[in-house]
Amino acid sequence: MNEKDLIAKLNNGKHLSPDKEWLTSNRELFLTQIANSGAEKLSMWQIFSINLRCFAKASSQPVFASLLFLFILIASSVFSHKIFSEAKPNDTLYIARVISEKAKLNTVLDNTQRDKMAAKFAARHAEDISALLANPEFNTEENKEKVDKLSDDFNKEIETVKNKIAKLNSDEEKNRVVADDDEGEDNKEEEEGNSEIASTTSEEEVITIASDKLVADKGIELDIKEETEEDSLVTLEGDTALETIITNEVLEDDHNNISQGSSTEEIAGALLEEVENGKNIDEKLIEEVKTLFKAQKYSEAIEKLYQINNMLK
Amino acid sequence: MSSNLFKKFKSKQTLDRLKKKDQTAFTMAYDENIADIYRFVYFKIGNDEEAKDITSDVFLKTWNHIQTNSLQDAKTLRALFYKVARNAIIDHYREHGKGKVLSLEESAPHFDIVFEGKDEGERLDVEKDIELIKTKLPLLKEEYREAIIMRFINELELAEIADITGKSRGNIRVLIHRALKALKALLDEEKTAEEKKV
Numbered sequence: 001m002n003e004k005d006l007i008a009k010l011n012n013g014k015h016l017s018p019d020k021e022w023l024t025s026n027r028e029l030f031l032t033q034i035a036n037s038g039a040e041k042l043s044m045w046q047i048f049s050i051n052l053r054c055f056a057k058a059s060s061q062p063v064f065a066s067l068l069f070l071f072i073l074i075a076s077s078v079f080s081h082k083i084f085s086e087a088k089p090n091d092t093l094y095i096a097r098v099i100s101e102k103a104k105l106n107t108v109l110d111n112t113q114r115d116k117m118a119a120k121f122a123a124r125h126a127e128d129i130s131a132l133l134a135n136p137e138f139n140t141e142e143n144k145e146k147v148d149k150l151s152d153d154f155n156k157e158i159e160t161v162k163n164k165i166a167k168l169n170s171d172e173e174k175n176r177v178v179a180d181d182d183e184g185e186d187n188k189e190e191e192e193g194n195s196e197i198a199s200t201t202s203e204e205e206v207i208t209i210a211s212d213k214l215v216a217d218k219g220i221e222l223d224i225k226e227e228t229e230e231d232s233l234v235t236l237e238g239d240t241a242l243e244t245i246i247t248n249e250v251l252e253d254d255h256n257n258i259s260q261g262s263s264t265e266e267i268a269g270a271l272l273e274e275v276e277n278g279k280n281i282d283e284k285l286i287e288e289v290k291t292l293f294k295a296q297k298y299s300e301a302i303e304k305l306y307q308i309n310n311m312l313k
Numbered sequence: 314m315s316s317n318l319f320k321k322f323k324s325k326q327t328l329d330r331l332k333k334k335d336q337t338a339f340t341m342a343y344d345e346n347i348a349d350i351y352r353f354v355y356f357k358i359g360n361d362e363e364a365k366d367i368t369s370d371v372f373l374k375t376w377n378h379i380q381t382n383s384l385q386d387a388k389t390l391r392a393l394f395y396k397v398a399r400n401a402i403i404d405h406y407r408e409h410g411k412g413k414v415l416s417l418e419e420s421a422p423h424f425d426i427v428f429e430g431k432d433e434g435e436r437l438d439v440e441k442d443i444e445l446i447k448t449k450l451p452l453l454k455e456e457y458r459e460a461i462i463m464r465f466i467n468e469l470e471l472a473e474i475a476d477i478t479g480k481s482r483g484n485i486r487v488l489i490h491r492a493l494k495a496l497k498a499l500l501d502e503e504k505t506a507e508e509k510k511v
Contacts, residue, residue: 013443013462014352042333042335
């Protein structure tokens with residue numbers, strides 16, 4: 001018999017137990033004996049305080065302390081953002097919210113996603129500040145210092161949103177150019193003949209994007225057909241390449257001068273004009289927010305910020 | 314590592330509750346350890362009735378010890394139970410003489426073989442092995458017997474055995490190795506003797 005077999009035989013000894021009748025009777029006897037010596041059932045509070053004391057002793061142990069620290073770190077990175085996300089600018093937990101947002105940003109590896117998230121956070125901060133300043137109970141002479149500080153913070157947040165959106169747009173533009181370049185290399189023989197298509201296609205994509213962004217703002221639903229380079233030559237003048245279905249009436253006139261019942265051509269033309277003039281709808285919206293905030297039209301500023309947030313989604 | 318830490322924490326918590334005379338905590342400790350202590354005592358002294366008496370004493374003595382002492386004696390509650398059991402067995406030997414025959418019992422023992430397997434063949438193997446332990450273990454030296462019971466039957470860790478016996482882990486490792494070797498030699502000797510008879 002080898003050692004392994006011998007150990008296996010010895011292990012079988014654990015199957016031996018005292019008989020059940022003795023176990024039961026002895027248990028009863030034992031409980032009676034200890035009850036006579038003053039045994040009692042502790043209250044929940046007493047048990048809790050004992051557990052707390054043991055925990056405090058155990059947490060002073062280096063290994064236990066490191067495990068606890070690690071657990072708190074992981075739990076806080078996962079849950080803190082949810083817990084602190086409702087903290088308002090004048091709350092004590094607001095700083096915790098900012099820290100947890102920064103922590104969350106650091107966990108995002110993709111640059112585009114990170115910029116988008118940062119812009120969303122900044123827009124929400126600006127929204128919260130506007131909401132707070134719109135509250136007449138807070139916005140008083142007594143709180144002038146806090147109000148001024150919050151106004152400065154608002155401007156900073158808006159700048160952050162502006163910078164991040166500009167960065168997102170430029171990244172998108174770069175990617176588009178790179179994609180176009182790649183496609184151009186594959187179709188070198190047809191390049192000359194298709195150059196007009198390529199340029200109009202990229203313009204169309206710009207309009208497509210601009211049109212998409214108009215959806216949230218104006219309530220116009222645009223059903224845009226995807227265009228490819230193989231499609232026929234397209235120009236913007238008098239175009240029918242974009243199929244638009246206007247399902248909602250435009251409720252208000254704005255700086256894009258798109259009025260009720262405008263045709264597809266006029267919308268696309270106005271958008272293209274703005275893009276060609278170097279004006280970005282997002283940046284215009286941000287400028288509007290700034291203006292409204294300066295004019296203390298907080299509710300309207302909040303509305304615009306809400307739109308920006310929706311666009312960022 | 315974390316499960317060891319948790320066990321230590323739990324044991325510390327139970328000890329603290331016992332210090333406060335918490336009946337519930339001691340009942341839980343009793344249920345968790347009664348079978349192990351009984352097995353330890355039974356395989357050491359070889360008699361079922363006496364093992365039950367000593368086991369009952371062990372728990373009562375441990376309860377009294379916890380109420381009156383600072384609990385520096387053992388790192389865990391389980392180790393404390395084993396220490397008290399060892400001392401109780403020594404007291405038993407003093408009273409009844411160590412030279413008493415420790416092997417087969419005169420009357421039918423009242424213990425159960427708790428076997429969860431459904432295979433009858435396996436159950437018979439388990440019974441056979443228990444019988445082997447009962448007959449061969451008493452032939453070993455006291456410390457060898459103790460080491461084998463704690464390590465292979467009750468499956469205690471080396472650190473726990475070291476705490477109970479007051480020896481180092483290295484010593485325990487060597488002791489276990491020698492105990493196994495001695496038991497194996499006994500079994501081989503018996504096997505050879507049987508073959509010769511045949």
